[in-house]
Amino acid sequence: MKVLVATDKPFAKVAVDGIRKEIEAAGYELVLLEKYGEKAKLLEAVKDANAIIIRSDIIDAEVLDAANELKIVVRAGAGYDNVDLEAATSHGVCVMNTPGQNSNAVAELAFGLMVMAVRNMYNGTSGTELMGKKLGIHAYGNVGRNVARIAKGFGMDIYAFDAFCPKEVIEKDGVKAVASADELYATCDVVSLHIPATAETKNSINYALVNKMPKNGLLVNTARKEVINEAELIQLMEERADLKYVTDIMPAANEAFAAKFAGRYFSTPKKMGAQTAEANINAGIAAAKQIVGFLKNGCEKFRVNKK
Numbered sequence: 001m002k003v004l005v006a007t008d009k010p011f012a013k014v015a016v017d018g019i020r021k022e023i024e025a026a027g028y029e030l031v032l033l034e035k036y037g038e039k040a041k042l043l044e045a046v047k048d049a050n051a052i053i054i055r056s057d058i059i060d061a062e063v064l065d066a067a068n069e070l071k072i073v074v075r076a077g078a079g080y081d082n083v084d085l086e087a088a089t090s091h092g093v094c095v096m097n098t099p100g101q102n103s104n105a106v107a108e109l110a111f112g113l114m115v116m117a118v119r120n121m122y123n124g125t126s127g128t129e130l131m132g133k134k135l136g137i138h139a140y141g142n143v144g145r146n147v148a149r150i151a152k153g154f155g156m157d158i159y160a161f162d163a164f165c166p167k168e169v170i171e172k173d174g175v176k177a178v179a180s181a182d183e184l185y186a187t188c189d190v191v192s193l194h195i196p197a198t199a200e201t202k203n204s205i206n207y208a209l210v211n212k213m214p215k216n217g218l219l220v221n222t223a224r225k226e227v228i229n230e231a232e233l234i235q236l237m238e239e240r241a242d243l244k245y246v247t248d249i250m251p252a253a254n255e256a257f258a259a260k261f262a263g264r265y266f267s268t269p270k271k272m273g274a275q276t277a278e279a280n281i282n283a284g285i286a287a288a289k290q291i292v293g294f295l296k297n298g299c300e301k302f303r304v305n306k307k
């Protein structure tokens with residue numbers, strides 16, 4: 001069995017070593033395709049792969065068409081919006097993610113971005129502190145829960161909204177559950193976004209919602225750029241000079257944001273929420289174990305597409 005690790009943004013070497021150990025201990029062969037840049041190289045590499053481990057790499061119908069021997073794709077990470085799930089199902093390919101394995105890394109970065117924003121991007125002027133501020137966690141999943149844990153250490157007043165997580169689960173963590181996204185944005189000084197990119201959430205962070213934030217509101221996005229209605233956020237930030245936006249996922253309109261909102265906008269150059277050795281090891285080795293469990297025992301825990 002051939003297991004391909006196809007990562008345009010490579011894992012830390014220590015994680016690759018751990019993945020190799022799992023795969024070879026199972027008697028399989030590991031093939032590494034890193035920083036491949038062009039899709040043609042991916043199309044060539046998948047031809048004889050029985051299993052693939054990816055990160056944000058795009059697995060679309062063309063890739064699946066080229067992968068004649070493929071049985072399983074594991075997205076080493078949380079969001080699997082980069083995989084065409086319907087095409088995978090129609091090709092008889094199982095798709096999994098590795099939930100929770102990179103969530104602490106992302107939560108820590110959310111606070112890195114938050115502190116940078118409230119300290120005026122470290123420009124030397126007086127900023128503000130996070131202690132005592134109202135933090136809104138938009139989606140209380142694996143990352144959201146880690147954000148809540150860290151926010152307690154900062155002494156923040158913590159609120160959350162999740163469309164599917166029961167109120168009791170949120171409140172047992174000492175976090176105030178609110179009934180809607182509207183209420184969260186209207187209540188909180190800082191909102192940290194942790195919703196997945198789905199048909200329902202794409203473009204949902206729009207003018208009307210963000211405009212509910214109080215004066216000096218800060219929006220932190222370590223989720224996906226697709227959930228932001230960029231044109232409406234630009235319009236709102238033009239009208240409200242008090243708002244700040246910091247993100248780990250560079251907007252399509254990065255140049256417009258950077259030109260118009262100097263000092264109130266920041267994006268990491270490349271998505272780096274999950275870019276720690278620890279998260280790479282956790283997610284990469286989980287992916288390898290899930291592949292071995294699937295190929296040897298048919299274990300489909302963490303499957304995200306229909307059969």
Ligand SMILES: NC(=O)c1ccc[n+]([C@@H]2O[C@H](COP(=O)([O-])OP(=O)(O)OC[C@H]3O[C@@H](n4cnc5c(N)ncnc54)[C@H](O)[C@@H]3O)[C@@H](O)[C@H]2O)c1
Nearest residue numbers: 078079139140141142143162163164194196222223273274
């Ligand atoms: N920046 C990065 O490197 C990085 C790393 C990991 C995850 N992410 C992004 O963050 C997202 C969240 O990650 P996670 O590990 O917490 O995922 P998760 O699946 O554990 O949590 C997602 C949560 O979103 C909730 N949700 C879904 N739709 C919603 C909606 N319409 N309104 C409110 N809540 C909704 C779910 O109930 C769930 O609790 C991922 O989908 C991914 O897009 C980014």
Ligand SMILES: O=C(O)[C@H](O)COP(=O)(O)O
Nearest residue numbers: 055056077078079274275
């Ligand atoms: O959904 C995720 O897990 C993140 O977006 C991580 O993406 P990456 O593996 O490309 O860093």
